[in-house]
Amino acid sequence: IEADSDWIKVMATGGVITPRSRARDSQFDLSGLNRVVEAASRAGRSVAAHCHGTQGIADAVRSGVRTIEHASFAGEDGFGTLIDDSLIDEMAKSELWVSPTVNAGWSRRIENDKGESTKFFDRMSSCLRLQRDRGVRFIASTDAGIPGVRHVDLPLGLLAFERYAGLRPVDVLRAATSEAAIALGIADETGRIEPGLSADFLVLESDPLLDLNVLRDPEIVVFRGRCFDRWLTEGAPSRSFDKFAE
Helix, strand or coil: CCCCCCEEEEECECCCCCCCCCCCCECCCHHHHHHHHHHHHHCCCEEEEEEEEHHHHHHHHHHCCCEEEEEEEEECCECCCCCCHHHHHHHHHCCCEEECCCCHHHHHHCECCCCCECHHHHHHHHHHHHHHHHCCCECCCCCECECCCCHHHHHHHHHHHHHHHCCCHHHHHHHHCHHHHHHHCCCCCCCCCCCCCCCCEEECCCCCCCCHHHHHCCCEEEECCEEEECCCCCCCCEEEHHHHHC
16 A cells, blocks of 8 residues: 555465465455455555455455455365355355456366366366356456466457356456456446547457457557557557547
8 A cells, every 4th residue: 555556465365376375275364354455445445355265255255355366166176166155146246356367278278188178177167157147247367477377368368268157258358348447446447449438449350249269369459549560579560549540
């Protein structure tokens, strides 16, 4: 807060790559999370809670955090092995958002070499689809910045999210744009193509509502009113949006 951060993030449970921790174990109890949320609220900040373990998810929900990162429902046997139906109902009734962090690497865990669905896919797809069916609100996210997960891999992450959560392309796109902006409290700045908002959008050669694969190769990226051709190319040329609009 003293550093004027926009958000407060708390590691409510251990992490997969966090030294000396186990993902399923809580690192804060409910009273501790309550104090974090109360302090953040006094400063006008929202709280994002990293949660893998089911108890950590429950405490985060009841403390009033704004977003839950992961929501893996991890038990002793791994992710998606300790699903709590009543807790998912609590999540749906609350005002929080779940950021499942489905990244491109998840696509390699859908099927094994024999073409059979993996245990990981079966567990996590069941977990995400149950949340979807109960009305939990999603943000499309990838946890970019951790080893092996790049920001530019978002399109592949969205394809994996579509498959795991059983979402329609339009729902995936909303979760990555307008819904994410609402969750982050910046819907008055970006997230939609609308007069008065930041000009942030893609120009694609076909309809992403029919196939999200087209997101992998945009013709043009418009960011804050500036156009970038072939955005993945280092040193790609750019021009103003006004010129493009002409």
